[in-house]
Amino acid sequence: MTRREVIGRYRGSVLGIVWSFLTPLLMLAIYTFVFSFVLKARWGAETGSKTEFALFLFAGLIVHGLFAECVVRAPSLILSNPNYVKKVVFPLEMLPWVSMGSVLIHSLLSVIVLLTGYAWIYGGINWTVVFLPLILAPLIVFTMGVSWFLASLGTYVRDIGQLVNIAVTVLLFMSPIFYPASVLPKEIRPLLFLNPLTFIIEQVRDVVVVGNNPAWFRLGAYALVSLCVAQAGFSWFQKTRRGFADVL
Numbered sequence: 001m002t003r004r005e006v007i008g009r010y011r012g013s014v015l016g017i018v019w020s021f022l023t024p025l026l027m028l029a030i031y032t033f034v035f036s037f038v039l040k041a042r043w044g045a046e047t048g049s050k051t052e053f054a055l056f057l058f059a060g061l062i063v064h065g066l067f068a069e070c071v072v073r074a075p076s077l078i079l080s081n082p083n084y085v086k087k088v089v090f091p092l093e094m095l096p097w098v099s100m101g102s103v104l105i106h107s108l109l110s111v112i113v114l115l116t117g118y119a120w121i122y123g124g125i126n127w128t129v130v131f132l133p134l135i136l137a138p139l140i141v142f143t144m145g146v147s148w149f150l151a152s153l154g155t156y157v158r159d160i161g162q163l164v165n166i167a168v169t170v171l172l173f174m175s176p177i178f179y180p181a182s183v184l185p186k187e188i189r190p191l192l193f194l195n196p197l198t199f200i201i202e203q204v205r206d207v208v209v210v211g212n213n214p215a216w217f218r219l220g221a222y223a224l225v226s227l228c229v230a231q232a233g234f235s236w237f238q239k240t241r242r243g244f245a246d247v248l
Contacts (some may be wrong), residue, residue, distance in 0.1 A: 002099040024065075024110045028058050031178070051121050058114050060177035063201045064138070066107045067143050068168040073099050075145040075154025075161040082248045087192050093234065098149035102139065114208065119192055126211035135203045135214055142196060142226035145233030152240045156247055175201055 013019065050056045077095045084090040110131070119125050154160040175197045181189055192198050199222055206212040 001094075001101075020106050020109045024058070024061070024113055027061065028054060031057055031061070051207075055114065055118060055121075056180075056205055058110075058117070058179065059205045059208055060175065060201045062107055062110045062114065062134075063139065063197055063204055064168075064172055064175060064177060065110070066103055067139065067197055068171070069103045069106075070096070070100055070143045070147050071150055072161075072164055072168055074150035075164055076123040077147075077151045077157075078155040078244055079248070083247055085244045090245070093148065093237055096144055096151055099147065100144060104140070107147050116207065126208065128207040128213060131207045131214050132204065132243040135200060135207060135219065138219065138226040139197075139200045141223070141230045145226065145230035148230075148233035152237045152244075155244055156240070171195055171197055173248060177201065 015022065017103060027146050074096060077099060078085060078092065081095060084092060084095070115129065150160060150164060154164075174192065174195050176192060181192050181198070181202070184192060197219065203214055203219065
């Protein structure tokens with residue numbers, strides 16, 4: 001199903017899967033132009049490098065894109081597959097995994113673009129990039145928990161999809177994607193870390209761009225919370241799935 005979804009997204013287009021490379025590159029170019037050249041944004045006061053800004057920006061957008069695309073699609077997963085609910089015996093809890101699989105493929109392509117760009121600029125990549133899967137794993141677990149919850153809730157409350165679109169936009173600008181957390185006043189900086197994406201974004205930048213080791217203790221705590229969220233979302237989905245057929 002994941003393969004069919006990936007292929008179906010570009011069915012009929014001339015460039016096909018190439019759009020998976022072109023889309024993040026085009027968005028990266030637009031954001032870099034607007035925030036670096038027009039708004040004169042800088043990533044730290046040390047270098048002011050526009051290439052460094054682009055790499056930091058791209059790494060943040062990959063993390064946000066992985067989370068946002070899954071949760072935006074989650075409220076309509078059951079609504080858009082009524083046959084799986086009414087006519088066949090199908091493990092409905094797999095639908096968010098199918099969506100996640102498709103998103104992970106596109107995220108992997110974006111990571112390849114990021115690493116290629118880094119290697120082209122700096123002549124190689126940091127060995128700490130091997131930790132990237134360990135950093136993204138808790139985010140994937142957390143996203144699945146949210147997706148199960150939204151897939152169920154969106155079936156009963158159709159307005160959820162609109163609210164989720166607004167929420168992911170808020171998370172985009174309330175994450176250290178276009179600016180470093182250090183530019184915020186110390187008094188309000190902790191609020192930025194209430195965003196579940198903030199920690200993962202900074203960790204991805206540390207291992208891919210900066211070359212630092214992960215913050216293992218905090219990553220372990222994040223993983224524990226993610227497991228709790230996933231368990232809660234899955235339990236909610238299983239408890240409410242009996243009524244799906246009645247509301248479709």
